[in-house]
Amino acid sequence: MNALIELDEISKNYGSYQALDRVSLSIDSGITSLLGPNGAGKSTLIKILLGLLRATSGEGRLLDFQLGRHNRQIRERVGYMPEDDCYLSGLSGVESVQLSAQLSRFPRLEALRRGHEILDFCGMGQERYRAVETYSTGMRQKLRFAQALVHDPPILILDEPTSGLDPGERESMLNRIKILAREKGKAVLLCTHILPDVQAVSDAVVILANARVRVADQLEHLSVPTAPSLRVKILGDADAFESHLRRVGLSVQPSANGAITVEGQHEELAERIWQLARQARVGVRSIEPSRNSLEEIFLNAVREQPDGHS
């Protein structure tokens, strides 16, 4: 299947400063998280996707529409939730969403119907009739989300949709994003700094750093370590057991939360660790295949030095 968004060697210079350096990407349906440290080039990339900025070189398309050439068609098919507020004081929540739908050329009554429908989906009750300037952070987030969705676009670009939300609201927002991707078939590009959110919902992850794509892969693939290994938690003296494992020739690394990572093929290694634990008189709390955490993946990607190749 063709990717919904395809970028080929997109570069962007601001004067002599290069904000994007030959970015090539394929983004499919599902949820793709776009990560990167401050200044990595994420906002620049989003603006190019939305047609708000022109790439200095390279080309790309959203659906069947060329970036920089079919901006109107692209904007009709993309729902963008900006990080910052952009509302008109004096309008109520439902009027604000209605206005967004009207700007997407829906007639007034149909726009109002859509506004109510989408605010129901966003879990907004009677507060939709209040002036938006009286809204809490969570309500303003829902409003921006509703405005991005109201014209039912196939592609959503969500900039920090959960920032500033309390844990309950955050979970509800992530659930809505999952419903849109899994049940409604939308492609979601999720820009966030909140790694647990990325872990909770993403199918794929793109990491930008220093203007370049460092990682672009399915989260499932990224989580599998390059060398097979087991993560072992024990009851007893972990340092002493770690030394014991080293003495018998195993390749061992301490990992987070008092766990020990031992390299080797899973089944025979697990058997051996049980035996060694019995000998050392320590209890085994758990043995499980190691997974790369998103934090490790992110830090490794960001630490890597530019190699001069695309």
Ligand SMILES: Nc1ncnc2c1ncn2[C@@H]1O[C@H](COP(=O)(O)OP(=O)(O)OP(=O)(O)O)[C@@H](O)[C@H]1O
């Ligand atoms: N209009 C501009 N003129 C000059 N430099 C710019 C301009 N816009 C962005 N930059 C620079 O380009 C680089 C990438 O900026 P961008 O906003 O795309 O990064 P970002 O990954 O979105 O960062 P953040 O997470 O902080 O929002 C930064 O160094 C920024 O200072």
